[in-house]
Amino acid sequence: MAVELEFLKSILYFSELSLAELESIRKLVFEKTAGRAEMVLLEGESAENLYFVASGAVKVFKTSAEGKEQILSIVRPGESFNDVPIFDGGPSPASARTMGPVLLYGIKKQDMKTILRDHPHIALNVIKVLARRVRQLLSLVEDLSFRRVISRVAKILFEHIGGEMGRGPRLTQQEMAAMAGTAREVVGRSLKALEEEGAIKLDRHRIVITDKEALQKIMEVPS
Amino acid sequence: MAEMPIIDTRKCDECGLCVGVCHCNALAIVNNIITIIETVECDWCTDCEAVCPTGAISCPFEIIIQEP
Numbered sequence: 001m002a003v004e005l006e007f008l009k010s011i012l013y014f015s016e017l018s019l020a021e022l023e024s025i026r027k028l029v030f031e032k033t034a035g036r037a038e039m040v041l042l043e044g045e046s047a048e049n050l051y052f053v054a055s056g057a058v059k060v061f062k063t064s065a066e067g068k069e070q071i072l073s074i075v076r077p078g079e080s081f082n083d084v085p086i087f088d089g090g091p092s093p094a095s096a097r098t099m100g101p102v103l104l105y106g107i108k109k110q111d112m113k114t115i116l117r118d119h120p121h122i123a124l125n126v127i128k129v130l131a132r133r134v135r136q137l138l139s140l141v142e143d144l145s146f147r148r149v150i151s152r153v154a155k156i157l158f159e160h161i162g163g164e165m166g167r168g169p170r171l172t173q174q175e176m177a178a179m180a181g182t183a184r185e186v187v188g189r190s191l192k193a194l195e196e197e198g199a200i201k202l203d204r205h206r207i208v209i210t211d212k213e214a215l216q217k218i219m220e221v222p223s
Numbered sequence: 224m225a226e227m228p229i230i231d232t233r234k235c236d237e238c239g240l241c242v243g244v245c246h247c248n249a250l251a252i253v254n255n256i257i258t259i260i261e262t263v264e265c266d267w268c269t270d271c272e273a274v275c276p277t278g279a280i281s282c283p284f285e286i287i288i289q290e291p
Contacts, residue, residue, distance in 0.1 A: 036246060056243045057274045076240060076276055099270055100243030160286045170283035173269060184273065201289070204267045205226045209288045 003029045003105055010078050011052055012125050021119055028111040032104040040104065041096035047085030049106040053077050056102030060094050068192075071185040072140065074099070083130060086112055143182045152180040153190040154219040157200065157207060170205075194218065227259045228271055234279035241271035241280055 008014050008022045008029070017025070032051070034040055040051070043062060051058075058075040072094055075081045085092050086109050107115070116123060143149055156179050160169055173191070177184040191207070194200045199215040201208045209215055227249065235257055242250045242257065247264035250257060250271060257279075269282040 036244075057240050074274055076274070077238075099274060100240075100245070102243075157286050162285055162287055170285050172272060172281045172283045174272065174278065174281070175283075188269075202267075204265075205282065205284055207284045207286045209286065212288060 002026075003031065007054060007078075007105075011080070012078075012129055013052075013080065013122055014125075016121060016125060017119060024118070025115055028107055028115065029105045030107075032106050034098045034102050034104070036098060036100050038098045039095060040098060040102075041082055041092045041094070043093065043095040044091050047082055047090070047092045047109065049082065049108055050080060050086045050112050051082050051096075052080050052105045052107075054103040054105050057099040058096050058102060058104075059099050060096045062094050068189075070144070070189060073136065080129065083126075083133070087126075087130075140183060140186070143186045148221050149180055149182045149186050150190040150193055151219055151221040152182075153187055154194060154199070154215050156180060157194075157209065158215060158219055161209065225261050225263050225265065227261055227265060228267075228269075228280050228282045230257055230259060231279045231281070232256070234277045236277055236279075238276065240274045240276065244270045244274050246270075 003026050005019060005022045005026060008026060009017070014022060014025060031054075032040075040058065041047075053075050055077055058081060059071055060073045060075060060081050061069045061071045063069055073081075075096075081096055082092060084090075116126070153176060156171070156176050160171055162169075173184050173187045177187045180187065191200070191202060194215070195202055197214060197218065199209065199211050199218060201210050237252065237255055237257055239252055239257070242252055246268070247262055247266070249260050249262050249265045251260055252258070267282055272280045272282045
């Protein structure tokens with residue numbers, strides 16, 4: 001299947017290019033398909049390609065020595081991943097796994113250099129993409145390092161208990177994130193941490209507080 | 224009746240990303256509308272909520288205290 005010019009045009013990298021320029025770039029784009037939950041990048045491996053998601057979604061994450069995952073971003077159609085190592089020449093800084101069947105468009109590192117040389121005016125858009133990424137990652141760094149998000153999540157759980165007094169308001173992770181002033185990814189990690197500490201149990205659509213005192217202690221840690 | 228994720232059809236733009244990420248086929252496109260198919264296989268992974276670009280899907284949690 002040929003790479004659609006319309007799609008290339010929708011990618012921020014190439015949005016300023018003419019159809020003739022896009023046509024020349026199309027020749028350098030290859031397709032890659034992957035099924036559900038396939039690893040498409042491994043952290044630390046040498047990075048050969050820049051990828052754009054054409055359909056489906058890809059989760060970009062880092063893994064700790066204990067095997068815990070921290071999601072950095074979910075890459076949706078039109079967005080790119082593995083940009084940083086393509087430009088700095090280092091290994092992939094994170095892993096990427098498909099969230100369902102995906103179609104990716106790839107450009108080899110060398111070909112991306114050729115594109116930048118032949119169409120230098122796209123550099124501004126490349127900078128824009130990278131700058132957005134820096135801003136998003138800085139916000140994540142702030143949440144993960146300076147704030148005790150976990151204590152705020154514990155407090156939110158405490159304040160929204162349902163049960164004998166009637167059904168409490170049900171909360172999504174997105175809503176908890178908005179209340180805690182953090183990203184949804186950080187809430188997911190906090191819930192897992194609370195479960196590991198034995199304070200709660202995730203039971204499908206229920207969060208069961210299994211140790212009220214433990215949750216209270218975590219809640220009282222200053223933010 | 225199994226509790227299932229909720230779709231706000233006013234926000235949904237039928238992009239289908241949720242259908243692609245759902246590993247238990249609890250979501251399908253029927254007549255161009257994203258539809259929930261009730262199934263006990265849904266383990267509330269919340270991937271559909273996470274991937275939705277318009278915030279149209281929600282997987283809310285009920286918070287309860289375990290009785291001693």
